[in-house]
Amino acid sequence: MSDDVTVARAPSGTHDVLAPESARWELLVARFARQVERAGYGLAHTPIFEDARVFRRGMGEGSDVVGKEMYEFEDRGGRLLALRPEGTAPVVRAFVQHRPPTPWKAWYVTPAFRYERPQAGRYRQHHQLGVEVLGSADPDLDVEVIGLAARLLASVGLGDVVLHLHSMGDDACRPVYVEDLRRYLADRRSSLCGEHAERFEANPLRTLDCKKEACRAATVDAPHLLDALCEPCAAHFARVRTGLAAVGVAAVLDHRLVRGFDYYTRTTFEFVSGALDGAQNGIGGGGRYDGLVEMLGGPPTPGIGFGVGIERLLLACDAEAVFPTVAHPLDAYVVDVTGGEAARDLTEELRRAGLAADRAFDGRSMRSQLKSADRSGASVAVIVGADELEHGQVTLRPLRSGGDQRTVARAEAAAAVRALLVGGEADRRPTTHRPKDEA
RNA sequence: GUGGCCGUAGCUCAGUUGGUUAGAGCGCCAGGUUGUGGCCCUGGAGGUCGGGGGUUCAAGUCCCCUCGGUCACCCCA
Numbered sequence: 001m002s003d004d005v006t007v008a009r010a011p012s013g014t015h016d017v018l019a020p021e022s023a024r025w026e027l028l029v030a031r032f033a034r035q036v037e038r039a040g041y042g043l044a045h046t047p048i049f050e051d052a053r054v055f056r057r058g059m060g061e062g063s064d065v066v067g068k069e070m071y072e073f074e075d076r077g078g079r080l081l082a083l084r085p086e087g088t089a090p091v092v093r094a095f096v097q098h099r100p101p102t103p104w105k106a107w108y109v110t111p112a113f114r115y116e117r118p119q120a121g122r123y124r125q126h127h128q129l130g131v132e133v134l135g136s137a138d139p140d141l142d143v144e145v146i147g148l149a150a151r152l153l154a155s156v157g158l159g160d161v162v163l164h165l166h167s168m169g170d171d172a173c174r175p176v177y178v179e180d181l182r183r184y185l186a187d188r189r190s191s192l193c194g195e196h197a198e199r200f201e202a203n204p205l206r207t208l209d210c211k212k213e214a215c216r217a218a219t220v221d222a223p224h225l226l227d228a229l230c231e232p233c234a235a236h237f238a239r240v241r242t243g244l245a246a247v248g249v250a251a252v253l254d255h256r257l258v259r260g261f262d263y264y265t266r267t268t269f270e271f272v273s274g275a276l277d278g279a280q281n282g283i284g285g286g287g288r289y290d291g292l293v294e295m296l297g298g299p300p301t302p303g304i305g306f307g308v309g310i311e312r313l314l315l316a317c318d319a320e321a322v323f324p325t326v327a328h329p330l331d332a333y334v335v336d337v338t339g340g341e342a343a344r345d346l347t348e349e350l351r352r353a354g355l356a357a358d359r360a361f362d363g364r365s366m367r368s369q370l371k372s373a374d375r376s377g378a379s380v381a382v383i384v385g386a387d388e389l390e391h392g393q394v395t396l397r398p399l400r401s402g403g404d405q406r407t408v409a410r411a412e413a414a415a416a417v418r419a420l421l422v423g424g425e426a427d428r429r430p431t432t433h434r435p436k437d438e439a
Numbered sequence: 440g441u442g443g444c445c446g447u448a449g450c451u452c453a454g455u456u457g458g459u460u461a462g463a464g465c466g467c468c469a470g471g472u473u474g475u476g477g478c479c480c481u482g483g484a485g486g487u488c489g490g491g492g493g494u495u496c497a498a499g500u501c502c503c504c505u506c507g508g509u510c511a512c513c514c515c516a
Contacts, residue, residue, distance in 0.1 A: 117440080282516065335475085
């Protein structure tokens with residue numbers, strides 16, 4: 001590629017979202033907003049970049065995301081900043097800074113940045129919807145949060161999704177379990193895959209998560225963290241499971257579910273799509289992080305949340321042929337083959353009357369303008385020719401039905417267009433509904 | 440970061456053992472129709488064949504490098 005062409009292209013791993021696809025994003029966000037606002041969550045906007053330590057401390061220096069995937073940079077004042085690689089840490093930082101009354105419930109929609117090699121369902125800038133709740137350790141809150149995520153997926157029509165559920169324990173029981181696991185793996189070191197034969201000392205939990213057959217086989221009889229939970233963690237997890245069952249959210253226990261960030265404690269979960277054939281089939285996940293607030297300098301405060309990847313959710317929708325792209329049809333399209341003044345003024349009038357209206361420019365032929373009107377999806381063409389101009393009239397031509405066109409006084413144009421829409425004579429297209437109707 | 444595959448028009452693609460002015464469909468523009476969209480017909484615009492170098496009388500085609508895309512590993516949404 002020559003230089004000029006390369007510049008006129010979104011950076012590797014990023015992508016543009018244009019109409020009509022962008023309308024689907026709008027609709028998804030509006031639907032999510034309605035669901036979580038109804039549950040008492042408030043929208044939180046936080047900066048797209050933070051002091052890099054916000055992420056380093058929370059997600060863990062050892063995590064891949066912090067270690068090799070963060071977009072870090074120094075600003076002109078010498079501060080080390082990072083584009084957010086995920087949504088939780090910034091919200092927790094905001095909590096520590098502002099100390100709102102607890103339990104504090106927040107939701108967000110945000111881009112997230114990670115420097116990885118792009119592939120299907122994986123981007124350097126992707127987008128997440130999510131919620132966080134700070135200040136309550138009540139297991140029924142775990143149920144609420146997981147339920148909100150499940151409901152979002154169900155509401156767009158996804159059916160081929162499995163909720164994986166696990167508990168990471170807490171500071172009392174997890175270290176004991178990790179030591180047990182390390183001992184178990186040490187005896188089988190030679191049968192692990194090359195990578196984990198080396199790394200199991202540092203983080204034996206990762207070995208459980210390995211997809212390679214060698215590690216799979218070697219860990220079949222490994223001790224389960226769920227069997228090693230301390231009494232409080234076990235009680236918490238039991239309450240979460242009965243709660244999910246009570247609200248009708250199906251989950252499968254997955255003792256291999258080890259999420260990538262260090263801050264997780266107790267409940268962790270992940271929604272996996274069966275419709276995505278790529279390796280990137282996790283469309284959302286989250287869990288408790290009862291120590292994260294402290295790590296960022298706040299008082300001991302429990303927390304829980306989830307994030308759902310918008311791109312992956314929509315890929316899954318495409319794979320399941322649900323939640324189709326919506327159109328934003330026009331009500332009227334103004335065709336003016338006189339001097340153009342009529343189009344200029346009439347279009348404005350129609351819009352002020354609350355109609356969705358567009359028009360042709362550049363003084364093109366009537367044939368050409370009607371072609372544009374047709375392609376725009378408009379219900380009615382509002383035509384101004386020499387005759388109409390002379391008599392102060394407009395001709396309304398239905399474009400979506402067999403109805404006859406008619407000529408009315410120009411002053412009645414907006415009302416007449418509206419009558420055609422309401423009467424259903426002109427407007428009967430099957431695939432159109434608008435985000436604003438949903439919100 | 441590692442590996443496989445692929446780069447020809449806005450899009451999807453064809454292009455023979457290397458051989459003349461690189462094609463098709465769709466889309467776009469215009470005309471057929473000086474006041475009427477869709478269907479049909481005709482015409483047109485649009486290409487540094489990703490870029491650079493090499494082999495050759497001759498390269499879209501073969502070789503090398505490079506850039507980009509894509510898929511997978513890793514990790515994650």
